[in-house]
Amino acid sequence: MTTGSRAYPGESKWKGLLYLFPAFLIYLLFTFIPIIETFRASFFDWNGFSESRTFIGFGNYIKLFSDPLFLKAISNNLVFILFYSILPILIGLLLSALLSGQPIPGFSFFRTLYFLPQVISMVVVGVVWRWMFNPVSGPINQFLSLVGLDQLRQAWLGSFQYALPAVGSIGTWVQYGFCMVLFLAGIQRIPIEYYEAASLDGANGLKQFVYITVPGLKSEIGVAMITTMIAALRVFDLIYSTTRGGPGDSTLVTGFLIYRSAILNNRIGYGAAIAMVLTIIILALSFLIRRMMREEQGKEA
Amino acid sequence: MKKFRLSIIFVLSFALILSACTTPAVETPPEETSEETTLVVWDQFYRDEESKVIETLNAEFETAHPGVKIERETKVLADLQMTVKLALGETDGPDVAQVNQGRSDMGALVEGGLLLPLDDYIATYSWGNVFSSSVASRNSFTPDGKTFGQGSLFGVSPTAEVVGVFYNKGIFQDNGWSVPTTFEDFETLLAEIKDAGITPISFGSLDGWNAIHEFSAIQHLLVSLDYINNLTYGVNNATFDTPENQQAAQILSDWAKAGYFSEGYAGIGYDDSNNLFKSGQGAMTITGSWFAPELMTGTDQEFGFFLLPGFSGKATMAIGGVGVPFAIRKTTEHADLAAEYLNWMISPRAAELWAQAGMVPAMSLPEDSKIETDNLFGETLLAWDTINKNNAVGHYIDWATPTFYDTLVSELQKLLGGITTPADFTAAVEVDYSNYLLEKSQ
Numbered sequence: 048m049t050t051g052s053r054a055y056p057g058e059s060k061w062k063g064l065l066y067l068f069p070a071f072l073i074y075l076l077f078t079f080i081p082i083i084e085t086f087r088a089s090f091f092d093w094n095g096f097s098e099s100r101t102f103i104g105f106g107n108y109i110k111l112f113s114d115p116l117f118l119k120a121i122s123n124n125l126v127f128i129l130f131y132s133i134l135p136i137l138i139g140l141l142l143s144a145l146l147s148g149q150p151i152p153g154f155s156f157f158r159t160l161y162f163l164p165q166v167i168s169m170v171v172v173g174v175v176w177r178w179m180f181n182p183v184s185g186p187i188n189q190f191l192s193l194v195g196l197d198q199l200r201q202a203w204l205g206s207f208q209y210a211l212p213a214v215g216s217i218g219t220w221v222q223y224g225f226c227m228v229l230f231l232a233g234i235q236r237i238p239i240e241y242y243e244a245a246s247l248d249g250a251n252g253l254k255q256f257v258y259i260t261v262p263g264l265k266s267e268i269g270v271a272m273i274t275t276m277i278a279a280l281r282v283f284d285l286i287y288s289t290t291r292g293g294p295g296d297s298t299l300v301t302g303f304l305i306y307r308s309a310i311l312n313n314r315i316g317y318g319a320a321i322a323m324v325l326t327i328i329i330l331a332l333s334f335l336i337r338r339m340m341r342e343e344q345g346k347e348a
Numbered sequence: 349m350k351k352f353r354l355s356i357i358f359v360l361s362f363a364l365i366l367s368a369c370t371t372p373a374v375e376t377p378p379e380e381t382s383e384e385t386t387l388v389v390w391d392q393f394y395r396d397e398e399s400k401v402i403e404t405l406n407a408e409f410e411t412a413h414p415g416v417k418i419e420r421e422t423k424v425l426a427d428l429q430m431t432v433k434l435a436l437g438e439t440d441g442p443d444v445a446q447v448n449q450g451r452s453d454m455g456a457l458v459e460g461g462l463l464l465p466l467d468d469y470i471a472t473y474s475w476g477n478v479f480s481s482s483v484a485s486r487n488s489f490t491p492d493g494k495t496f497g498q499g500s501l502f503g504v505s506p507t508a509e510v511v512g513v514f515y516n517k518g519i520f521q522d523n524g525w526s527v528p529t530t531f532e533d534f535e536t537l538l539a540e541i542k543d544a545g546i547t548p549i550s551f552g553s554l555d556g557w558n559a560i561h562e563f564s565a566i567q568h569l570l571v572s573l574d575y576i577n578n579l580t581y582g583v584n585n586a587t588f589d590t591p592e593n594q595q596a597a598q599i600l601s602d603w604a605k606a607g608y609f610s611e612g613y614a615g616i617g618y619d620d621s622n623n624l625f626k627s628g629q630g631a632m633t634i635t636g637s638w639f640a641p642e643l644m645t646g647t648d649q650e651f652g653f654f655l656l657p658g659f660s661g662k663a664t665m666a667i668g669g670v671g672v673p674f675a676i677r678k679t680t681e682h683a684d685l686a687a688e689y690l691n692w693m694i695s696p697r698a699a700e701l702w703a704q705a706g707m708v709p710a711m712s713l714p715e716d717s718k719i720e721t722d723n724l725f726g727e728t729l730l731a732w733d734t735i736n737k738n739n740a741v742g743h744y745i746d747w748a749t750p751t752f753y754d755t756l757v758s759e760l761q762k763l764l765g766g767i768t769t770p771a772d773f774t775a776a777v778e779v780d781y782s783n784y785l786l787e788k789s790q
Contacts, residue, residue: 183611205554293761295761295765311753312754313750
């Protein structure tokens, strides 16, 4: 009677596909076609609105890899991985371990508080931190003066030395809450008996953290790594609302370079080529991380 | 029943998608009534004072032209720049739109064949008497969009701008300082102000673009008008790597090293440094006349304006120009009406309204005008008149190449930060400039 493919007798097998149709159409219109169009545009010399465009093959791609601005932007993106991905994961692990132990009064309040930066629009974050870093009226320099550390006052966002770490640390501030909430949820899944057994055997908090919590959170760490790393590579709004790539090109990132080339300088083709390279880098990195996670899980099994 | 529900879901979701796709088209008016003509105008006068000027002019235009309705859309300049390029290519795009000057905006649109040449209307409306040929060349391109400053006229500008020095009259009076008349005096004054423990020049380079004005204001005192014209329009083998430009860069970097700018200027944005100046923290600031209206309200300080004075024995030239011009879409069905509208925007009446709003009009004020000029606005107006009469209106040099703005901002930040020397600076900018000339000649 039952044939497997028909779970609910009497219903058309097209029905399921029909349900998928609206979402698929939206995906097609607003994601898939634009990607294909971007890919196509990357082979042309085109200003974005003229009727005529010139096919130049791989011309844009060849120019790209000898463009010092593009190479600088990519290397800045790699630095951003440290601030957007690695630091938030470490801080998130630490905080979730601290928050998950015993019941703490006001636990949910703190959890919400730490997660808050993730909820705020990135442009708002940028504006707020631009004010925080303001050399004259910003709280950071004012605090330094207050505690007598006047010599540490900086023109943070305008300094060749400090602008990149300053903008990067905003990223850390935004991302760590996300990592923390992810890890807190993951910790609930780790059987409490592990911890009980460990403490009976005399393992202290640090050892429990290293040998139980971290390995138990492996899949959550993988998810956090992929999402935060993608965020680090495609960062745009934060740079747009704080330094616009300056001073010089010390905070220039790939996302901002795409905007500058394609929108401001009317070089759609060149911008599209940068976008394609960035997409490929993001896909490759995501694939690599997932591969690593799967191998790790394979070993455990 | 189930089937019915399913088909409803299907139809609804499909309708939803369709409506999402067609929403933009719905915004255009459904159908024009028999004799009414609608003129669609996009402008970037979004600030309150500016917007009121346009609204008044539009209302008066409608009264003077029965049966004409103006449909106005206002955007911030950056948004306008982004959308107008696509909109002007559509048959239902704006009939009239403000199009920014320079190669990447007006030049690109002319190249794309999207703007109407206005040459025929110059005689119709005697525009030759309204603005000088130097002003006209700022809104002109050859029909292929390649050569800037020559060829056909593609836009008319209602407002004018001049970059000079705003100063705090109270601070000057308290310390017995007077407005310097030579550049040498100006530099002596900077040192004196610094010694008095006051910030000589309120300045912040975080946003970047105003650093171009800071550099170029000094540059304009060292070079000739011909040079600035050649550089901007990319003609007569102009180069950027010149002793004069190096000297200007040297002066700017010396000022930074001497501490003449606001503390931590590298981390301060344009608006923030303006606010510092407005609140009395800083004796002077170098920026454009567009800042005047803001300094005339909401402050108890009194401000004045003067042109950055020339080196002794040399004439003063200042960065200046006319504001974002109005242009006409090439495919419009109402070309003559649109031209009439452009003429309306640069009428004596418009000049008066702009002056009332504290903005320097590009046109002369009517003889019998009752605009009060015994104030900061009057001083900016006088400065514009001075350079206009003396044929000393320079240029925003970032128009020179499509990427000049980015290059200048980045290289000036490096120069100010002490990363590069003045010689490195002019050499690095020259790379951008010569690359563009080469690309253009191919």
